[in-house]
Amino acid sequence: MSSGLSNSRSFGDRVILALVIALSIVMLAPALWVIALSFKDNAELMANPNSVFHPPYIIQNYINIVGTSAVFRWILNSLIVSIGLTVGTLVLSSLAGYGFARLNFPGRDILFVVVLFGLAVPEQAVLVARHQIFSILKFHNTYQGIILPGLSSAFGVFLMTQYFRAIPKELDEAAMLDNASRFRVFWKVLLPLTLPAQATLGIFTFLGAWNDYFWPLISATKKEMFTLTVGMASTQTNFAQSEGIGYLMAQAVFAGAPIFIVYLFFQKYIVTAVSGAAVR
Amino acid sequence: MSAEIEIRNVSKSFGSAKVLENLSLSIPGHEFVVFLGPSGCGKSTLLRMIAGLESVEDGEILINGERIDHLPPGQRGVAMVFQSYALYPHMTVRQNMTFGLENINVAKDVIDARVADAARMLEIGHLLDRKPGQLSGGQRQRVAIGRAVVKEPNAFLFDEPLSNLDAALRTRTRIELAQLHQRLRSTMIFVTHDQIEAMTLADRIVVMNNKKIEQIGAPMEIYDRPATRFVAGFVGTPQMNFLDVTAARPGALGLSVACGPKLSIDTAVAPDVAGEVASLGIRAEAVSLAAPGEGQADGVIDVLERLGDRSLAHVRLDDGQMVVANESGQTRLGVGARVALRFDGTKAHLFDGAGKAYHGREAAP
Numbered sequence: 001m002s003s004g005l006s007n008s009r010s011f012g013d014r015v016i017l018a019l020v021i022a023l024s025i026v027m028l029a030p031a032l033w034v035i036a037l038s039f040k041d042n043a044e045l046m047a048n049p050n051s052v053f054h055p056p057y058i059i060q061n062y063i064n065i066v067g068t069s070a071v072f073r074w075i076l077n078s079l080i081v082s083i084g085l086t087v088g089t090l091v092l093s094s095l096a097g098y099g100f101a102r103l104n105f106p107g108r109d110i111l112f113v114v115v116l117f118g119l120a121v122p123e124q125a126v127l128v129a130r131h132q133i134f135s136i137l138k139f140h141n142t143y144q145g146i147i148l149p150g151l152s153s154a155f156g157v158f159l160m161t162q163y164f165r166a167i168p169k170e171l172d173e174a175a176m177l178d179n180a181s182r183f184r185v186f187w188k189v190l191l192p193l194t195l196p197a198q199a200t201l202g203i204f205t206f207l208g209a210w211n212d213y214f215w216p217l218i219s220a221t222k223k224e225m226f227t228l229t230v231g232m233a234s235t236q237t238n239f240a241q242s243e244g245i246g247y248l249m250a251q252a253v254f255a256g257a258p259i260f261i262v263y264l265f266f267q268k269y270i271v272t273a274v275s276g277a278a279v280r
Numbered sequence: 281m282s283a284e285i286e287i288r289n290v291s292k293s294f295g296s297a298k299v300l301e302n303l304s305l306s307i308p309g310h311e312f313v314v315f316l317g318p319s320g321c322g323k324s325t326l327l328r329m330i331a332g333l334e335s336v337e338d339g340e341i342l343i344n345g346e347r348i349d350h351l352p353p354g355q356r357g358v359a360m361v362f363q364s365y366a367l368y369p370h371m372t373v374r375q376n377m378t379f380g381l382e383n384i385n386v387a388k389d390v391i392d393a394r395v396a397d398a399a400r401m402l403e404i405g406h407l408l409d410r411k412p413g414q415l416s417g418g419q420r421q422r423v424a425i426g427r428a429v430v431k432e433p434n435a436f437l438f439d440e441p442l443s444n445l446d447a448a449l450r451t452r453t454r455i456e457l458a459q460l461h462q463r464l465r466s467t468m469i470f471v472t473h474d475q476i477e478a479m480t481l482a483d484r485i486v487v488m489n490n491k492k493i494e495q496i497g498a499p500m501e502i503y504d505r506p507a508t509r510f511v512a513g514f515v516g517t518p519q520m521n522f523l524d525v526t527a528a529r530p531g532a533l534g535l536s537v538a539c540g541p542k543l544s545i546d547t548a549v550a551p552d553v554a555g556e557v558a559s560l561g562i563r564a565e566a567v568s569l570a571a572p573g574e575g576q577a578d579g580v581i582d583v584l585e586r587l588g589d590r591s592l593a594h595v596r597l598d599d600g601q602m603v604v605a606n607e608s609g610q611t612r613l614g615v616g617a618r619v620a621l622r623f624d625g626t627k628a629h630l631f632d633g634a635g636k637a638y639h640g641r642e643a644a645p
């Protein structure tokens with residue numbers, strides 16, 4: 001009886017495994033396709049798209065990308081913007097979250113609702129006004145111009161507020177009885193306990209900033225201020241989209257590589273973040 | 281390491297709800313005081329006001345003659361053990377214990393010595409490098425106490441610290457707390473709704489109910505001479521039997537009261553309160569079982585609690601009143617058995633309509 005049960009279970013497991021493999025192939029196929037195309041000569045792909053399945057494979061497309069003198073500048077710009085935005089968002093969201101969760105001040109609840117309204121306002125709705133303000137302030141084509149709009153993260157404030165609220169107040173009280181100042185309670189006791197939420201927020205913010213195309217396209221008009229996404233897109237001519245497929249795919253791989261590396265290092269947190277388990 | 285605590289006319293409200301009203305209390309140094317009362321009576325609020333975690337709305341709190349109710353919690357010289365322990369989860373046991381001392385810049389060698397002493401006393405030396413998540417409930421409890429001990433406070437405040445422990449561990453920890461008090465001779469205030477904890481730990485019990493103090497006294501004083509009907513009913517297991525008094529007249533011992541048409545009990549309470557009494561209270565150990573017709577009232581055993589060394593018989597009297605009687609040893613009686621009850625009137629208490637108690641001259645041991 002138990003042996004039969006065990007067999008049926010292992011059969012069920014095998015079916016699930018087969019399904020998972022099949023779905024993984026479906027998910028991975030486009031990525032593998034892009035990678036394979038990136039190692040093929042443009043002219044060869046033009047003549048025969050099936051040439052992707054056999055050698056020769058070349059790295060000329062990547063040499064061409066690196067050869068574009070601005071590409072490393074664009075990577076640097078993307079790094080500065082993504083890291084700046086991530087650090088800034090974490091700092092501001094943590095402070096705001098602590099404030100909303102722990103401090104009593106007049107209008108706190110109304111202010112929190114106002115912040116949450118930010119979740120419902122699409123970026124496109126404020127684009128013209130923001131563009132004008134940044135023009136007046138001469139913020140376009142500067143790092144602060146690209147970073148600042150992203151710092152007001154309603155999602156970040158909401159996430160951190162909920163996380164701080166979930167931490168028992170007895171910890172604050174124990175720390176106060178331990179002679180800790182309010183800042184020390186925040187810094188030494190509460191903030192370390194929010195690390196899972198900060199990892200979630202940091203990863204989402206970094207990925208969002210790295211992949212952002214819309215606002216950098218508007219704010220960064222000078223080539224030396226392009227982020228990687230804007231810079232890569234600027235090299236895609238009509239010719240490239242029809243007759244430079246290999247180069248185009250190499251660009252996609254090149255732009256995606258840093259994110260892939262981030263994923264490798266923070267895999268555990270990303271899975272937690274996506275599953276929502278980080279929010280207690 | 282010991283403080284006299286004076287609470288003068290303290291009041292507290294949360295919004296429109298008054299939780300403490302004009303409450304005064306004096307706690308001498310070295311004393312182990314237990315605040316006992318039902319949930320919502322304000323005992324934890326009072327403790328938190330002493331700790332500085334709740335503001336004092338009216339009145340004042342003094343420690344060693346110095347007013348402290350305006351000081352922040354860390355500057356009051358008190359240490360608190362929370363019901364949930366409130367250990368910092370990301371810090372090791374050692375860091376939990378040293379955090380408070382580091383905040384006031386105590387020298388490292390002093391900190392190390394105090395941690396070593398406390399760890400030895402509480403037998404947690406082997407846990408110092410573990411984090412709270414790696415400890416059992418009892419070990420966390422010891423660490424929470426250790427965190428308080430290293431601060432060498434003027435007074436220890438315990439907010440229902442045993443309620444998260446299982447029954448066996450609770451008993452053990454209770455004994456250890458009593459030993460700790462004997463060793464440190466510090467002022468300790470302990471909040472609980474568990475009367476056994478209060479009776480076994482306290483030098484004095486402060487019984488609280490409905491925003492105010494009902495009675496302050498030594499455990500046996502509270503037990504033997506409760507000031508009010510509430511205290512009489514709240515302290516003691518099983519709960520004191522209460523019978524409505526229908527008539528009262530001078531008797532052989534003092535005041536003889538009738539509790540229903542067929543039951544008359546001769547109490548030792550002075551007869552001059554005859555016009556005041558509304559109910560009689562008598563503990564189960566002052567009521568014994570007898571053969572039918574040989575006691576003051578007959579009835580039938582409804583429920584029988586066999587506790588090993590004694591049994592508690594819940595007897596329904598013929599007039600419908602329920603009385604719990606204590607039968608020492610292992611009784612051969614069973615549920616449904618017809619019995620008579622004998623009341624030891626010298627140990628009975630009488631209460632007026634407002635709940636004020638009157639005791640017999642011989643009621644106290």
